[in-house]
Amino acid sequence: MNTRICKLLGIEYPIFQGGMAWVATAELAAAVSNGGGIGFIAAGNAPADVVREQIHKAKSLTDKPFGVNVMMMSPFVEEVMQVIIEEKPAAVATGAGNPGKYIPALKEAGIKVMPVVASVAMAKKMEKDGADAVIAEGTEAGGHIGELTTMVLVPQVADAVEIPVVAAGGIADSRGAVAAFALGADGIQVGTRFICSCECIAHENYKQAVVKAKDRDAVVTGRSTGAPVRALKNKLTREYDRLEKSGASFEEIEALGVGGLRKAFTDGDTQMGSLMAGQSAAMVDKIESCADIIKSYFNGVESVIETINSKLN
Numbered sequence: 001m002n003t004r005i006c007k008l009l010g011i012e013y014p015i016f017q018g019g020m021a022w023v024a025t026a027e028l029a030a031a032v033s034n035g036g037g038i039g040f041i042a043a044g045n046a047p048a049d050v051v052r053e054q055i056h057k058a059k060s061l062t063d064k065p066f067g068v069n070v071m072m073m074s075p076f077v078e079e080v081m082q083v084i085i086e087e088k089p090a091a092v093a094t095g096a097g098n099p100g101k102y103i104p105a106l107k108e109a110g111i112k113v114m115p116v117v118a119s120v121a122m123a124k125k126m127e128k129d130g131a132d133a134v135i136a137e138g139t140e141a142g143g144h145i146g147e148l149t150t151m152v153l154v155p156q157v158a159d160a161v162e163i164p165v166v167a168a169g170g171i172a173d174s175r176g177a178v179a180a181f182a183l184g185a186d187g188i189q190v191g192t193r194f195i196c197s198c199e200c201i202a203h204e205n206y207k208q209a210v211v212k213a214k215d216r217d218a219v220v221t222g223r224s225t226g227a228p229v230r231a232l233k234n235k236l237t238r239e240y241d242r243l244e245k246s247g248a249s250f251e252e253i254e255a256l257g258v259g260g261l262r263k264a265f266t267d268g269d270t271q272m273g274s275l276m277a278g279q280s281a282a283m284v285d286k287i288e289s290c291a292d293i294i295k296s297y298f299n300g301v302e303s304v305i306e307t308i309n310s311k312l313n
């Protein structure tokens with residue numbers, strides 16, 4: 001493996017672990033980096049001192065490059081960016097907003113900047129603002145999502161920018177990886193499948209919910225409030241649907257989700273917890289080490305290509 005993403009980051013396999021709030025701790029990020037990809041600590045809504053602690057922990061667990069994923073809607077963005085500039089992880093990925101104003105300072109500190117984009121316009125803007133790569137995330141992904149599918153977003157972004165493109169959303173195995181490269185990507189980002197890794201410290205109930213999920217179980221709530229989120233169907237998502245249809249206020253709907261990730265991740269509450277996961281949950285059927293997950297994406301590539309050739313010849 002030697003794509004532009006591997007060269008940019010000095011990694012063995014062009015695979016990013018998606019920055020899942022709560023789930024993507026230093027333990028998970030370090031395990032992915034030790035497995036030859038690049039792990040990202042998710043800052044989520046955490047205060048800056050917690051993010052600093054997590055960076056220190058990751059540094060103690062790996063000497064490979066790792067990154068931090070910054071959720072741009074966090075009330076602590078400013079302080080978190082400051083900590084990152086001081087601690088200098090190899091890369092910063094961002095989600096749910098525009099990191100443009102932080103890019104010069106991050107680059108000045110020698111940190112590679114890779115924003116998640118959900119549109120061609122945003123990808124072009126990020127390239128113009130100095131991003132080193134973009135992560136084009138389709139609506140198949142878990143958590144906060146855009147409208148376009150990976151299948152149509154990735155090729156359009158790949159045509160629109162010169163910088164490397166990492167494809168995200170719905171990439172569950174080596175078939176998905178080959179498809180992403182066919183669409184013009186230089187790397188893949190995987191979230192959901194890494195929830196089901198041995199090194200992920202999420203509650204076992206959360207992992208088992210992903211393992212058990214079927215094709216239509218990863219549903220979207222919050223479309224009416226303008227912040228659509230994909231999570232596994234449960235009592236919480238049904239309650240969201242009911243409130244949204246009843247014309248409840250924005251505040252009432254938002255209040256329902258407060259603490260949802262903690263309930264899922266820490267308490268293993270599969271009914272009222274927010275089990276954020278992508279559509280690929282249906283394709284995840286076991287708990288494995290991060291290193292084995294990474295290998296399974298890339299060891300299977302040759303055989304996928306052989307299958308393609310046998311169909312086309």
Ligand code: TUI
Binds near residue numbers: 021097142
């Ligand atoms: O950010 C994500 N996924 C997330 S963030 C998150 S934390 C959260 N929890 C509860 C409610 C809302 C958020 C959980 N999952 N993925 C990356 C992503 N970024 N998807 C879409 C976008 C995006 C959307 C708009 C990126 C940029 C953007 O630009 C807006 C602008 O400012 O122009």
